[in-house]
Amino acid sequence: MSPSLPAPATRDQSRVALVTCALFPALYDDDLPLRDALQARGAIVDAVRWDDPAADWPAYHLVVLRSPWDYVPRRDEFVAWAHTVPRLHNPAAVVEWNTDKRYLDDLAGAPVTPTAYVAPGETWTPPSAGEWVVKPTISAGSQDTGRYALPAQADLATAHVTRLTAAGRTAMIQPYLSAVDTAGETALLYFAGPDGTLRFSHAARKGPMLTGPDDGTINPGSETISARTPTPAQLDTAAKVLAAVPPHLGPLLYARVDLIPGPDGTPLLLELELTEPSFFLRSAPGAADRLAETILKSL
Template sequence: MSKPIVTLATCAALPNLDEDDAGLPDALAERGIEPRVAVWNDPDVDWAEAGMVVLRSVHDYAKDREAFLRWVDSVPRVVNHADVVRWNTDKHYMVELAERGMPVIPTVWLEPERGLTKHQVHTRFPASGDFVVKPAVSSGGHGTGRYTANDARSRQQAVGHAMELLERGRSVMVQRYLESVDKRGETALIYMNGLVSHAVEKEAMLHGPYREQGEEPTEVAHAREATAAEWRLGEEARAAIHSYIKSRLGRDEQLTFSRIDVVEGENGQMHVMEVSLVDASLYLSTTPGALESFADAIAVRAFW
């Protein structure tokens, strides 16, 4: 009996996977799988022979989302499911979650087809406090900046950032920056095949305007025990996600991996910050046994 093939899809900048996933091929081989690693847009790869394709460090998908989605649609067997990937690669999915009762960060959406002027963009920013400007299609914090409403220069920078994105035909999100992120960070809840795996604390990444902090903020994460309230919100978010998937596909679809980022807002209320179902960093190196759990989750699917 031949071994099932699992190809871990990555990007050209990380041809040997992200450091956090580096041990995954060996772990899969130990489970009777033939592991492969391939760059998703490498024209020399025959994806018909790739077996089950697991999306990992495809961090450049936002540069050409449509090309990436065409590739995903062409892959015979990809996880997570192609329709889920299409939904999750545009942060308008947060609107869907909010409609399904999830407490998400209140967001002002700036759409390129509206033809907004600089003044109109300016009036859509918060009147006080810090806020964030970011594209609706992005990965790893790319294209995201933090600004201060009370500082004229900072607001001007924010207008310039938003206008640059809009002029490139990209939808823009404006969100109030939650001070708790500086004090406590975000909590990432990681699930594999629908089961709780582990949680990490992600330190604050945004410290200034997009151009001044560099194109990609540095992410630092540490293992921590999530609170009961955080896990409860995670379960509510997963229920909303699966409700959407069922409405979209006509059936439920188990997610091989998922990460739900939650954060504490005003008055202690928890909010869903982001849901990562495509190129999610799973912080496998932070928690003993996490790498093995992910390999097990992939193996279960590979042997179906």
């Protein structure tokens, strides 16, 4: 065995790094139940910033991405870092693919919210009517996101797209699905089972983040989280989404599938979170224990 690697883990000796950032050096609140569940099972758990130059990543039996949410302006650096970390979950190939929302185009056969992309150097002609969301393909937490009512706010929407592309970023434009204001989003959480396949754990309702078009500026609302029981249609859609993930990316330890009803009520994928999703552990009793077992069994 290489001297740089720790001895084979037993459950009482397992060392797990939960990856965070400078904004949450002691972990984001939603991750504390996971830390506690792992420690209750005898694991040594450290909260480690992804960009901490003193971090000894090979010393950990598993490195789990949790809240490294300041990576967006340094995405290339973050991806390069991920490729250097042994035993990272989800794996670096997944991180590289999933941190650019153009991955939506790779999910062949899955019901995805219609999305248009505008790359640097390209121009965009706004739709004639409707409400539309403009955001960059590389973002987190609704950063640089706006909601616009057309045609009244066409100039504001165009300026937003231009601002993103002028900064070298790719813009994405999606219809604002009004069901988010009533039904909300449904986030379905999956953790790997003993055989490595993803199994449904729990679901949560996410309230609207964009509270409405006013002057076209970014309007992140108060996102409320509550427990939700998914419908058979939502479970079926989530299964189709997960089946469409390119298999060469490697095994998944966890996944979050964010769905919203389309105009006809059919669930549509809004985002597939495979890098650093909130798990909403506080809204689902037993979920932290299930995830802790998943992590320890994967060693």
